[in-house]
Amino acid sequence: MTPKKTLAAFLDELASSSPAPGGGSVAALAGALGAALTAMVCSLTIGKKKYAAVEQEMTRILAQAGELRARFTTLIDTDTAAFNKVMEAFGLPKDTDPQKALRAAAVREATKEATLVPLQVMKHCIDALALTRQVAVAGNLNSISDAGVAAWMLHAAVESAGLNVRINLNGLSDQEFVGWKSEELESLRKSSRMMVEEIQSIVAEKLRKE
């Protein structure tokens, strides 16, 4: 399990000639980093007299960011597993016609699954960005740059997961699935861009006043 690995070992594995973990797992990790930083701003706000009015809100966000972080952390390995399943399907025998048909079906199913994992990462990022927005607005001003970093990580996670959705959709011929998922992909990317832009302008405004 990746979360039990050291950072150095994970980076080594990433840089190696093994194709997984790759960009899909990094997208999920970036999501986890964004959720953890959002939680940090809550942790640095809770218990401070000056922020007593938002204590309840911050406690709620802290719990939600923690849940999202756990999901992202799981998705690091889910993505690697989904990728390996596609590779396994490609490795099935293709000597006879029935074998070919079985192999094609296995590749198709595994590729669909490998599309759904990064889409899930994207959806969680949108939820996380909503929390990041709240901590940027109401959290400890001293941590405003951390809220900004959280938003950049989540945006990079959305775009990165999006590239993994796209490359998997390219391998599918089911035009209905491809059409629906492409639409979902673009709508999630658009939401992320709008949210990050808004959060960064809140952060920039507070950094100016600081």
Add this chain to the structure above:
Amino acid sequence: MTPKKTLAAFLDELASSSPAPGGGSVAALAGALGAALTAMVCSLTIGKKKYAAVEQEMTRILAQAGELRARFTTLIDTDTAAFNKVMEAFGLPKDTDPQKALRAAAVREATKEATLVPLQVMKHCIDALALTRQVAVAGNLNSISDAGVAAWMLHAAVESAGLNVRINLNGLSDQEFVGWKSEELESLRKSSRMMVEEIQSIVAEKLRKE
């Protein structure tokens, strides 16, 4: 040392109420992830017949990306140390005038140092983006989405480190230092935006053809 920590432990520390590691360390880690993914594309290109013509180029980039990754990995802890030094300086006694003057000087020096660390992260990101561009152009087509993810991570690292430069510059009154470093900050951000845009259009073009 952070690289020896597990991912789970690092994420826990990040989310905690300890202000460091924080966004500055995450920026350096995002740089390391971008450099590692760039190296991965090289690793998946080297030794493949189809890419024999770029083997030398990929071997060179692999080594350079490895060096940059090592620097980013070191900077994760350098940033935490620089932040802690600022906090220490703020903790110095301020009962007498000489104490106040010493404290102010210590805060000033530590804050300047804490500005230079994320600036260094930004510069390394620009170098890394130049390598990522090369692997997007000439590396294994099957890894094109990984090159795209590398670019998003490096861009998020630039913007994240930039927020840390900005918040530290806000604490300084040396207008010459603030002026020069602000200019450098904006020029590095602009370079990153242009490079990432170019890399993403190379990636999108190849994903369309794929």
